[in-house]
Amino acid sequence: MELQVEGRGAVTVVRPAEARLDALGAVAFKDRMKAVIEAAPGRVVLDLSGVGFIDSSGLGAVVAARRFLREGQAMDLAGLTGPVGRVFRLTRMDMLFAIHPEVADALRETA
Numbered sequence: 001m002e003l004q005v006e007g008r009g010a011v012t013v014v015r016p017a018e019a020r021l022d023a024l025g026a027v028a029f030k031d032r033m034k035a036v037i038e039a040a041p042g043r044v045v046l047d048l049s050g051v052g053f054i055d056s057s058g059l060g061a062v063v064a065a066r067r068f069l070r071e072g073q074a075m076d077l078a079g080l081t082g083p084v085g086r087v088f089r090l091t092r093m094d095m096l097f098a099i100h101p102e103v104a105d106a107l108r109e110t111a
Helices: 026-039 056-068 082-090 103-110
Strands: 003-008 011-016 044-047 075-078
Touching (some): 003 026, 026 044, 026 056, 044 103, 056 075, 075 103
Parallel strands (some): 011 044, 044 075
Antiparallel strands (some): 003 011
């Protein structure tokens, strides 16, 4: 799974390039996120605005990526589409992450 990574000061914004985060790409997503998080200087914002579908494997990969955070790092989510947001709410995984409507909202919180 391809990830677009953009540094914004101490914040690293990550966008999956595919519209689906499912069993087919979950392992690759988790591996790429590990590399991104290890290289990130601080907070990571996962921009899911381009993801229209997530299954349990994709959700598990997002949650598993949190384990790669170092002390002092955090991972926020931004731009959850309707179906993706429902999955996070139904599974109560929305309690694990700070969720922002847009990346800009997450970045403002850093300032």
